[in-house]
Amino acid sequence: MCYFEQTLWSCGYWKWGNFRQQCNKEYRTGETCGLKLVYETNFIPSPCKICEQITKKDRRLRKMAEDIERWSREGNRKATIEKTQADMLGVRGQIQELWRGHEEKQRSI
Structure with a gap:
């Protein structure tokens, strides 16, 4: 003790x-x-570094979604859209891992 x-x-x-x-x-x-x-x-009083990383990844995810939307309207960007969608899955996985670690630490006190 x-x-x-x-x-x-x-x-x-x-x-x-x-x-x-x-x-x-x-x-x-x-x-x-x-x-x-x-x-x-x-x-x-500020959020922790993990929360800041999650916020950055959320912004990146929103930007990718906006890009896909724009490229869909423009046309002729099928390969770029597919690659960005695959990247979005990876970023979502990273966000889930960060949240999981954050919540485990909060519960462990």
Whole structure:
């Protein structure tokens, strides 16, 4: 039950920070007992880096959808449209992975 700092973002994501105080169960200097307790929580009002990455990928996805729409109206862009649709599937998968990791971290506190 050693004490550590904790960082908490507005979206609910968090991470452990620096070691702050040793508990009385661990007698060796510089060692921790393995159990982590919160010494102090630092609140950050902005979204975490994962949320920023998700936002960037969402913008990219919207741009791709707009491009496909425009190319469909123009015609003669079938191969480009197919490639962009395949790229969109990849970006959607990346967004799902980021969300999955983000939600796991939120639930683990």
